[in-house]
Amino acid sequence: MTAPLSAKNKEKRIGLFVCHCGVNISSVVDVEKVAQVLKDYPGVTFSTDYVYMCSDPGQQMIIDTIKEKHLDGIIVAACSPTLHEKTFQEAARLAGLNPYQIEIANIREQDSWVHTDKEKATKKAIKIVKSHVAKARQNENLDPIKVDVTRRALVIGGGVSGLQAAMDIADHGYEVILVEKNPSIGGKMIQLSETFPTLDCSQCILTPKMVEVSRHPRIKLLTYHEVESVSGFVGNFKVRIRKKPRYVDETLCNLCGECEKVCPQIVPDEFNQGLSFRKAIYMPFPQAIPGTFTLDAEHCLGLNPVRCGKCKDVCDKKAIDYDMKETIVEEEVGAIVVATGFDLYTMQALGEYGGEKYLDVVNGLEFERILSASGPTGGEVRRPSDGKVPKSIVFVQCCGSRDTEKHMPYCSKICCMYTAKHAMMYRHKVPDGQAIVFYIDVRAGGKSFDEFYMRAVEEDKVLYIRGKVSKIFKEGDKLIVWGVDTLTGKKVEVEADMVVLAMAMVKADGVQDLLKKLKIATDIHGFLAEAHPKLRPVESLNAGFYLAGCAHGPKDIPETVAQASAAAAKVGDLFAQKELIHEPTVVPVNDELCSGCGICITMCPYSARTLDPERGVVVVNEILCEGCGACAAACPSGAAQQRNQTDNQIFSMLRAMLRE
C-alpha cells in the first residue's frame, strides 16, 4: 500500500493516441471528444486521434510524436491489447521508448462494439482512457528477463497428426519424445478402410509413416505410456510420463503368437470396434508398432501362474513377466504438441435410432472396419447380427451434430465425405445393393470433394434424400427407417438391412484429465482452444503448447497433416531462438518492507518464492515467477508489488474510472 512512487518524483510526459479503427470505434465513440477531453488531464502532454493507428502512417505518427514531444509514456486507445499491443510496443522501441511504457486502452471490443448509445459509450471510453493515463504515470521502464530453451519436443498422441508432427520436428534436427497411451501407434486412421476422395487404402499410406517414425534416430517412441504431469514453462518444461506395464518384454517378443493361442480369455477387439474378439494377450493389429504382444491386465485371469500362467509357459523367449510394474519416466522438453485426437459420440445418446439395441445399426467407424480388408469380415460387407450381405443400407448423416438442443451444435465436417465414400464402397462391393443417404446439407468444400460426392450420386447411383431421419426400429429382420424427403414433401419409410449412423466427432474419451494436467485451455466442447481463430491457429494460448489434429476440432486427414506440420514448424520457430524472453512484470519483494512472514510463499503455485533465512526476507526467482499477482494481493505489508501493476497503480486507476 505504501510502496514508494518512483514515478512521482518527476511528472511524466504522456501522449494519447485515439484510434477510429475506420468506423469501428468512431461510429459509436466520439473519438475526437475523447482526445479533446483528455488534453488537459494531469500528465497528458499530447493528445490526438487518427483513423487507423495500426497503419504505417499511424505508427509513424506515434514514433515521430514520441521523439518530437519527448514523450516518456503513451496510451493507444484502440482495440484489444491481445491484437496490437506488440505492434505499438515495437513502434515505441523504434522511437527509443521502453516498450513497457505503452498502455493499450481497449475502447473497441469492450466499448464501441458492445454498445449503441453514443453518449454513454463515449463517456465510458473517456473513463477507460483516464484510468490508463493514471496507470501510465507510474509505469517504470522494464527489461525482459532472458531464459534458455531446451531444444527437445514432446508430442502427445500417436495418430496421424502426432506422427506427422513428430516426424517434422525430428527432421528439423531436434529430438522428439512421442507418447502414445495405446499399445501401438496409428490412432484412428489405421482403422479406416479407404480414404476420400482418392479411395487409397488408409493402412497402406499410414504404415510407412509409422515405420519411419519408429526408426527415426531422433524420435523416442513411448507407446503404452501416459503423461502424468507437466511443470515449468515455455522452453523449460519438466514432464513426468507413466509407463504402463505391458507384461511382455518388447525387446524379447518375437511375435511367434503361441501365447495368444493358449490364452483362454476372450475380449471384444478395440481395433475392430468390438465387431470381433481378441485374447487377453494380443497384438492390436498385424502392422502394430512396436511389434510386440501386450498383456491386458484388466482381462487377464490374474497375472498369476497359479491361476492360469498358460502364456508364460509357452513363451520360448521368456518375454512374459507378470511382475512388471508401472514406472515413471522424467523428461525435459521445450515445447509440447498436443495431438490427442477424437472419439465418436455415443449411439446411446440417440435412443430413437436404436444404435444400442440393434446390432445392425452401426456407427461410421464400425462400418470402416466392416469395409476394411483387415476387418472382421475380411472386407466383405456383412451385417453384424447374422453375417448376411445387406441388400440395402441407409446412411444417416448429422447424428448428434448440428443439434443445438440435445447434442453437439457444431458440424462434424467429415461425415458428408465419409458417408459418400461408405455408400460408394458399399455399391462397389455389393453391386445389387441399394444405398440411401439421408442428409440435411452436403458439405463438400475440400479439394476434389464435390466431384467425389457427385461421383457417388451419378455413377454409383447412391440415392440422396434431403431430410433427417426421425426414428429407426426393427420389424422382423428389417430395420424400418422413418425419414422425409423435404424436396418433394413426402414422408418416406425405408426397409433396410443395415443402418450406418454418421455420429458426431467429440473430444477424446478421458482427455479432459490430461488437459487439466497440461493446464491448457479448451472450448466449451472440450476441443483445444487456439490462440487466435484466424492468425494463430496451431498455438495454444499457453506459451509452448501447440495443437494438431482433431483434438482441436473435427478435421479430415489432409487438414490434420497440414496442421501437424504447421505445429512442427512453430516448434521449430521456438527452438531457433537463442533465448526466450520472460515477461518482467513479475512480483519482486521490497526488502525494507518484507517481514518474512512467508504468506506469499504459500500463495505461489510455481515455487518462485523462498525465504532467505539469514536476512529474514523472501527472495524471488524471477524466471519461475509467472506474474499472476496472487502473492501481491496476499502480502500484508505491501512488500510484494507487481511491476507496472502495483497497488497504487490499481488504486489510481479505480479513482480515475469511478471518481468523475
Next chain:
Amino acid sequence: MKLHYYPGCTLKQKTTALDISTREAMRRLDVELVEPEGWTCCGAEYPLTEEKIVGLAAPIRTLRQVREEGGDVVVTTCSFCYSVLKRANKAIQDDPLKHKRVNAYLRDDIQIDPLTKERTTDFADYNGEVKVLHLLEYLRDTVGYPKIRERITRDFRGLPVAAYYGCRLLRPQKEMAFDEPDSPHVFEDFLEAVGCAAVDYPFKQECCGSYLSVSLPDAATEASYRVLRSAKMNGAKAITVTCPLCFYNMDHRQEAIKAAYLDFSGLPVLFFTQILAWALGVDKELLGLGEHTVPAAALFSERPSTEVRS
C-alpha cells in the same frame, strides 16, 4: 397415509374403471386418495400460445385448492390431466407474467373450507408450491417398486404385456420427461414389478390418434392399429395404457381396426392400475372390466394360461 388425487372429468363419467382400480390398488398400498374439494376439469389441453393465459386458470385453481388443504403433492393417472397440471404449474413458477395474471383471475374465486364448508374469497397467490406427479412416478419414487413386489399376492406369471406411453406422458421432453426421454423404461419396470413380462416394441411412444379420433376417425384407426400391431408382433398378449383417450382409441376402435386391417385379430387393452390392483389382490369385479370392448377378463385368472416366465 393421505394423498391428494386428481381424477379428472373422464374418470368420473366414461372411464370409471381407471378411477376405481386406482383407488382399490392404492388402498392396498396403504394410501388413501383424497380429491381436492370442488375440483373442475383441467381443460384437457395445455394452452400452447402465450396469449391464452386464461386456460391456465382451471388447473391452477385446482392446484391451489390442494395447497389450501395442506397438500404438497397431487397425483393423477390420466396423461392429459397430468400434462396440463404439470405444465401449468411450471408456467406459474417460471413465468412472472402468467403468475401475475392467473392469480389476478383467481383472487376473487370462492374458497370452500373442507371442514365447515364455509365460503370465503380471500386467496394468497399460488406460486407453484404443489408438486404434480403421475401415479407411475409416485409408485416408482415414493412407494418404490420393491415394496410393490413385496405386497403382491397374485402372480401374472410373466404375462407378456406392452407398455404404451403415448404422447403426453413424457412429452414435451423439456417439461415433462420424468424418465429417459427417447428410451424410457419406467412403465416397463412397473410391469416387471407386478409380475408381467414387459414387451419391448418400437411404437410405445407413437401417437394413438388422440382427439383426431372425432374429426378424422380413419386416421385415428390407422394410428391405433400401428401401435397395436407392433405390440402384438413383438409378442404382447395385452397392452397397457395410462390415458382414457388412448384406451378409447385402442379399445373402442378395435372393431373398426379389424374391419380395416384384416391381418389384425385383436389385443386386450388394460389400464396399468387394473394390473396393479389385481396383483395386489383386489377382487376382479372391482376392476371395471365391463367397460372394455375387447374382452380382457380372461387375463385376470387365478391360473393364467400356459405362459411361464422365462
Next chain:
Amino acid sequence: MFEPQIMCFLCKWCTSSAADAAGTSRLHHTPNNINMRVMCSSRVDPQHILYAFKEGADGVFLGGCHPGDCHYVEGNYKTLRRITLFKPMLRDLGIDPKRLRLEWISAAEGKRYAETMTEFTEQIRALGPLHLNEKALVQEVVKDE
C-alpha cells in the same frame, strides 16, 4: 433512471477474453461496467474492492476462469476463498454483499459475459445507489494523491 457504476476486475485469460469475444460477436449489453484487466482474479485484493466502492462503484464484479482452468493453476480457488471470507465483512461495513459478484466466465463464453453484465447491472439498479463516496466510510488509502 438510476445508472449504476459497475467496476469489473477481469482475468486476462478468461473473462477479459470473453469480454473481447462479446465485442467481436457484437453482443450488446448495458454500458455501466468499466473493466480493468488483471493477470489473474487472484491479483485482486479485497482492499481494491473496498476502494472501488469508496470511489463510487455501486457494484463490483470479479471474473475468473472456471475451476480447474486457471492459467496459474489455482488462482481462482484463492479468489473464491478470499471473496467468501470477504462478503460477511462487507455486510458488517454496511454494504450489501449482493453488490459484489464473482463469476467464472471462460474465454469461449462471450455470450454469457454479455448476459451477465446486463443482468448484474439490473440487479444493482434494483439495489439502488450506494453513495459510499459521499458517506466516506473507508479511510483514504492513497495518501499522496
Next chain:
Amino acid sequence: MRVKLKSGPDQRKFIARIEELSGENVFACYQCGRCSAGCPMASEMDLLPNQIIRLVQMGLEEEVLRSKTLFLCASCFTCESRCPKGIDMARVMEAVRHILDPKGKDAFGPGEISPELAKELPQQVMVSIFRKFAK
C-alpha cells in the same frame, strides 16, 4: 405458380406475431425435416410441418392459413422431441390456428358430433378437440 416474395410490414408483422404467440424462433429452423419424418399424421397433410414453418419464414401468410395441416396436428409433440434446434412445432401450429380464429368458422365444432357418439366419447376428447379446433 410463381410466388412473389414480399418483405413489407405485413409479412414482418405476420412472422413477428407467430413468434410472439408461439414463443419460438421460427428462423432457428434449418429445414432438416425431422418433424415431418416422425409426424404420425404427415400422410394426411397437404403441407408437412417443415413446409409450414418454411412458409412462415417466407412470410407467406395466406398459404399457411389455408393449409389443412393445421387441423391434422394432434399435438403429440413427437416433432418437439426430435427437433435438433429445440423448436416446439406444436406451438407454431397453435399460433397459426390462433391467428386464423377470428377469420372463419370453427374447423371442428360441437355441431359435428352426433348425440349417439357424444354418449360414447370420453369427455377429454371433446374438450380437447374443441379447445384446439373451435373458436
